[in-house]
Amino acid sequence: MHVKTNRLAVIAVLLVMSMLVALTGCGSSNNANSANASKEPGNQNQGASNGQQVTSDEKVEISFMGHGDPNEKKIFASLIQSFEDKYPNVKVNYTSVPPAEYNQKLTTLVASGKAPDVFYLSGPAFFKYAEAGTILDIQSYLDNTELFKQDNVWKQAIDRYRFDGKNLGTGDLYGLPKDVGPWAMAYNKDLFDEAGAAYPSAEPGGWTWDDYLKAAQTVTKDTNGDGKSDIFGGAGFPLEAAVWGNGGQYIDYVTGKIAVDTPEFAEAMQFIADLNLKYHVSPSADDEKAMNSYSRFVAGKIGMFPLGPWDQPAFWDLPFGWDIAPWPASPNTGTTSTWLGSMGFALSSKSKHPQEAFNLAAFLSLDPEGQKQNMEMGQAVPNLIDMAKNDYLNNGKAPEHKQVFLDIIEYGHPPVEYGSKDTQWLDTFNQEASKVWTGKQTAAEWAKEIAPKLQDLYDKGNK
Structure with missing residues (x-):
């Protein structure tokens, strides 16, 4: 039977079909994560084909959990408010947990299936959660995002959160950097001036262990004549900085071999121990019990002490002049080294709103507005390279030689635990090292004795 067709009706149907195809194309993606995200009614998904955003006014709630001191909590509360102003349909429920409880x-929330949509993660926990599928592979979101330019982010920071299914540092992205943490050496300019000591060099390799020791001896003083030092030349010289600078290492992660039983390692460790045991220019364990070195430094009683960017707000209020420098180089190698920390923002693989969760992580990590606020409040060196090299360096606030932080981002090492899923071997190292710090054993004797035990612990927990 023939049916008479109305030409206008046919045209209308064709137009409707064309519109449906076009809308489907804008919201489509060539990856599973974006496809799943587009099914969420509140998502602001970005199409892989043209990068356009599809937004929704539907109200969405996501959760974010971090940790830190009251100052950090205040900073993130402010940043989240700015995020909610930018994305008015999204409500962020922010929880700040004391660091010791985090x-x-x-672990409890993940085990109960109630992991936050976005949360802090780094080191061994990041490794374990990425391997277990607890956190979301966000490479597709990164590939399609217009929220930031990848080539304007420190490679050393963003690559920290890559995982290829077996190893860290390569493969897809499973997190965004909260920060990069260059571990520099702060020094009290007033104490140096009073002692007539030259300031540490701001150039990598410009100062050696010998220069450090000489300055520390000059600054160290017994001010009340009781035979005990009241002002120490230095404290907290990182063992990692000395070991790596001297050509040693804790472990070869490629082979999984513990590497502490070497002359390079023992020499570096003995140098750190002797700053107290032999030269008496740094506090002893008993001195630390009476007053920890951080408190001594802020009280103006230590000449040189570690500092990360997160310390800046507290240090801005110190009643003495201060600046930063690289950790001294080994006189044997001329090499300066230190560790480069980082905390990341990870997304739960069970999040019901992955696009909004990614938007929050991206805002806190890499949004220019968020990074500017972070920088101005002294929380971190910007993750954005152009902002770090311009606005940060020229913001008029201490330290004067902020370039030292940027240099460390380029040459610093990830912390020793990066690459371990289980850190019992490293925990044991740190606990047993007191035998060297108290002079019960030399570094060489101790390293030879402890190496097999550390190897056994590493093999059991990581292989």
Whole structure:
């Protein structure tokens, strides 16, 4: 039977079909994560084909958990308010947990299926959660995002959160950097001036262990004549900085071999121990019990002490002049080294709103507005390279030689635990090292004795 067709009706149907195809194309993606995200009614998904955003006014709630001191909590509350102003349909429920309780709290939430949409993660926990599929592979979101330019982010920061299914540092992205943490050496300019000591060099390799020791001896003083030092030349010289600078290492992660039983390692460790045991220019364990070195430094009683960017707000209020320098180089190699820390923002693989979660992580990590606020409040060196090299360097606030932080981002090492899923071997190292710090054993004797035990612990927990 023939049916008479109305030409206008046919045209209308064709137009409707064309519109449906076009809308489907804008919201489509060539990856599973974006496809799943587009099914969420509140998502602001970005199409892989043209990068356009599809937004929704539907109200969405996501959760974010971090940790830190009251100052950090205040900073992130401000940043989240700015995010909510930018994305008015999204409500962020922010929880700040005391640092000592954070890992246990996160473990409990993950085990109960109630992981936050976005949360802090780094080091061994990041390794384990990425391997277990607890956190979301966000490479597709990164590939399609217009929220930031990848080539304007420190490679050393963003690559920290890559995982290829077996190793860290390569493969897809599973997190965004909260920060990069260059571990520099702060020094009290007033104490140096009073002692007539030259300031440390701001150039990598410009100062050696010998220069450090000489300055520390000059600054160290017994001010009340009781035979005990009241002002120490230095404290907290990182063992990692000395070991790596001297050509040693804790472990070869490629082979999984513990590497502490070497002359390079023992020499570096003995140098750190002798700053107290032999030269008496740094506090002893008993001195630390009476007053920890951080408190001594802020009280103006230590000449040189470690500092990360997160310390800046507290240090801005110190009643003495201060600046930063690289950790001294080994006189044997001329090489300067230190560790480069980082905390990341990870997304739960069970999040019901992955696009909004990614938007929050991207805002806190890399949004220019968020990074500017972070920088101005002294929380971190900007993750954005152009902002770090311009606005940060020229913001008029201490330290004067902020370039030292940027240099460390380029040459610093990830912390020793990066690459371990289980850190019992490193925990044991740190606990047993007191035998060297108290002079019960030399570094060489101790390293030879402890190496097999550390190897056994590493093999059991990581292989």
